[in-house]
Amino acid sequence: MSDPISEQSDPHYAVDAVNRVKRRHDRGFYDHDTVHRLLDAAALAHVAWVIDGRPFCTPTLFWREGTRLYWHGSSASRMLKNLSEGEPACVTVTHLDSLVLARSGFNHSADYRSVMAFGTARLVTEPEEKLRALTMMVDRFFPDRTATLRPSTRQEVKATSVIVMEIERASAKIRARGVVDDDEDYDLPIYAERLPVRTVIGEPEPCPRLIPGVTRPETLASYTGGRLLEEALSAAYATVHGADRPG
Amino acid sequence: MSDPISEQSDPHYAVDAVNRVKRRHDRGFYDHDTVHRLLDAAALAHVAWVIDGRPFCTPTLFWREGTRLYWHGSSASRMLKNLSEGEPACVTVTHLDSLVLARSGFNHSADYRSVMAFGTARLVTEPEEKLRALTMMVDRFFPDRTATLRPSTRQEVKATSVIVMEIERASAKIRARGVVDDDEDYDLPIYAERLPVRTVIGEPEPCPRLIPGVTRPETLASYTGGRLLEEALSAAYATVHGADRPG
Numbered sequence: 001m002s003d004p005i006s007e008q009s010d011p012h013y014a015v016d017a018v019n020r021v022k023r024r025h026d027r028g029f030y031d032h033d034t035v036h037r038l039l040d041a042a043a044l045a046h047v048a049w050v051i052d053g054r055p056f057c058t059p060t061l062f063w064r065e066g067t068r069l070y071w072h073g074s075s076a077s078r079m080l081k082n083l084s085e086g087e088p089a090c091v092t093v094t095h096l097d098s099l100v101l102a103r104s105g106f107n108h109s110a111d112y113r114s115v116m117a118f119g120t121a122r123l124v125t126e127p128e129e130k131l132r133a134l135t136m137m138v139d140r141f142f143p144d145r146t147a148t149l150r151p152s153t154r155q156e157v158k159a160t161s162v163i164v165m166e167i168e169r170a171s172a173k174i175r176a177r178g179v180v181d182d183d184e185d186y187d188l189p190i191y192a193e194r195l196p197v198r199t200v201i202g203e204p205e206p207c208p209r210l211i212p213g214v215t216r217p218e219t220l221a222s223y224t225g226g227r228l229l230e231e232a233l234s235a236a237y238a239t240v241h242g243a244d245r246p247g
Numbered sequence: 248m249s250d251p252i253s254e255q256s257d258p259h260y261a262v263d264a265v266n267r268v269k270r271r272h273d274r275g276f277y278d279h280d281t282v283h284r285l286l287d288a289a290a291l292a293h294v295a296w297v298i299d300g301r302p303f304c305t306p307t308l309f310w311r312e313g314t315r316l317y318w319h320g321s322s323a324s325r326m327l328k329n330l331s332e333g334e335p336a337c338v339t340v341t342h343l344d345s346l347v348l349a350r351s352g353f354n355h356s357a358d359y360r361s362v363m364a365f366g367t368a369r370l371v372t373e374p375e376e377k378l379r380a381l382t383m384m385v386d387r388f389f390p391d392r393t394a395t396l397r398p399s400t401r402q403e404v405k406a407t408s409v410i411v412m413e414i415e416r417a418s419a420k421i422r423a424r425g426v427v428d429d430d431e432d433y434d435l436p437i438y439a440e441r442l443p444v445r446t447v448i449g450e451p452e453p454c455p456r457l458i459p460g461v462t463r464p465e466t467l468a469s470y471t472g473g474r475l476l477e478e479a480l481s482a483a484y485a486t487v488h489g490a491d492r493p494g
Contacts, residue, residue: 018301043357044343048295048304054265057295057304057339059361092304096291096446101467104396105385106403110290114306138352149351150432156353179454185397186456191463195470196449199343207426207439214438220348223442 018118019169029172032067038115038172039064039093040237041230043141045071047121048090062091063140065241069117070124070133073161086122089165093117095230099195100178103185111175111194118169124162133162136240143219143239199229265365266416276419279314285362285419286311286340287484288477290388292318294368295337309338310387312488316364317371317380320408333367336412340364342477346442347425350432358422358441365416371409380409383487390466390486446476 012031013019021028029035045062048055062071069091097111124130134157135146178194203225206216222235259278260266268275276282292309295302309318316338344358371377381404382393425441450472453463469482 043346044341046293046295046304046306046339046341048293048302048337050297050300050302053297054335054365055295055297055302055337057293057337057363059293059339059341059359061357088301090295090302090304092293092306094291094293094306098449099290099388101389101392104403105381105393105399106407108385110308112306116304118301134352138355141346142348145348146352149437150435152352156351160353178452179456181454181456187458188397189458189461190396191457191461191467192454193463193467194452194454196452197446197476198449199444199446202345202443202445205425205441205443207428207441209426209428209433210438211434211436214436216440217438220438220440229444 013167013170015171016169019116019171021171021173024173024175027173027175029174030170034172034174035115035117035167035170036064037234038095038113039069039117041095041234042093043229043233045069045091045093047071048092049087049121061137062093063136064237065136067167069119069165069167070136071163072137073123073163086120089119089121091117091119091165095199096197097176098178098197100180101191101193101195102179103181103188103190103192107179107181107185109175109177109180111178113172113174113176115170115172117165117167119165119167121163121165124164130157130162133164134160137162140240141233141236142223143236145217145219148217201225201227201229201232260414260417262418263416266363266418268418268420271420271422274420274422276421277417281419281421282362282364282414282417283311284481285342285360286316286364288342288481289340290476290480292316292338292340294318295339296334296368308384309340310383311484312383314414316366316412316414317383318410319384320370320410333369336366336368338364338366338412342446343444344423345425345444347427348438348440348442349426350428350435350437350439354426354428354432356422356424356427358425360419360421360423362417362419364412364414366412366414368410368412371411377404377409380411381407384409387487388480388483389470390483392464392466395464448472448474448476448479 015030043061045060047058047060060071062069094114100109102108124133138146179192201223222232262277290308292307294305294307307318309316341361347356349355371380385393426439448470469479
């Protein structure tokens with residue numbers, strides 16, 4: 001099995017004991033392009049924290065800019081006791097692509113694409129940076145939408161915490177092989193299949209209280225019923241950050 | 248807002264500082280039925296661990312029996328240094344149901360159903376318990392399938408780690424409200440919508456190397472293309488554990 005690291009083009013995340021893919025290392029990738037592509041195709045992440053020595057795993061909407069991840073700090077007070085120095089965190093994004101039914105229990109598996117990103121999470125406190133982050137929290141998913149909204153009040157800005165984490169280490173892990181059985185097992189009279197799984201957008205449901213004449217803006221055209229959510233999210237990301245996406 | 252805990256029927260998980268839903272406590276549930284229903288509708292969980300004081304968030308397939316969660320310990324050696332006493336873990340399952348576009352940035356949101364389950368994770372070492380767990384790892388998703396497979400070898404059993412966690416604390420958090428704006432904002436000429444998100448099964452892809460005459464078993468009938476994954480998983484769970492599901 002060739003070394004996936006040496007095949008990768010720069011830039012990539014540094015690899016050490018924290019983020020090295022140990023089991024099935026042939027599934028590991030560390031280059032920015034692979035890691036960022038998987039992050040930008042998702043809206044949902046799971047964040048691991050340590051509070052009083054105990055692990056917590058919190059789901060959240062998130063977004064990326066360059067090598068930084070941002071999310072809404074709904075439980076910031078509990079998560080970030082140490083506001084000045086920050087807290088170590090691990091942000092994980094997973095795309096489940098299939099369940100795999102093989103000819104032996106051992107070879108049952110799943111196709112997936114996941115990223116684990118490690119760094120130190122901090123509260124965004126600088127007013128200008130926070131306002132910018134609150135805009136991106138909406139506009140990263142729905143380009144240019146903030147300009148069309150009722151502006152945020154000072155109280156709303158105060159009530160919203162935003163957390164930022166510079167990615168210090170990251171790895172992507174990908175399995176995309178479907179059914180793989182032991183050579184001799186293919187001769188057995190056992191049914192095997194790949195069962196695809198996909199996350200899709202349903203038909204948009206306009207708010208029943210829209211005032212007459214208000215229609216769906218063109219900027220939401222990427223979010224159509226039946227489309228893969230990850231396609232729509234990737235397209236929105238490219239609209240905001242351009243084809244030459246940051247790092 | 249009424250207290251959600253007092254409205255709940257027994258049995259429910261004990262509530263303390265670890266699992267109490269703090270922000271938006273009206274979205275919190277602790278009863279076994281709500282928590283278990285959301286767990287049994289999922290195949291993918293994210294597990295948070297602490298290793299050398301650092302948080303790790305690992306995606307994994309998992310399943311439930313009673314008040315125990317099981318998963319495949321792919322990185323067991325790294326996760327479970329302390330095999331005899333176990334390690335604290337937090338297992339989180341999230342169903343993302345929509346993205347919500349409101350008339351203000353502050354009211355942008357998402358519909359979701361999530362569970363955070365806390366306990367001490369241990370390696371399953373007792374041989375009979377491990378064999379049973381390896382059977383359920385397949386049969387929980389695909390009822391009665393193990394009996395149709397090439398039996399596991401001793402080496403395969405040895406190479407597979409199974410982790411079990413008794414749920415000591417758990418909470419479910421549910422938002423299912425779609426667009427909710429401030430009263431005065433409904434008069435504004437701003438478009439708002441609920442954008443549904445669902446995870447579905449694609450058309451099953453039979454292994455191209457099936458030997459002639461081998462057809463899809465009736466036990467997989469629950470997994471049909473276009474069906475919600477959570478419906479199929481819940482149905483499989485009910486088939487295995489009966490309508491009167493354990494606790």
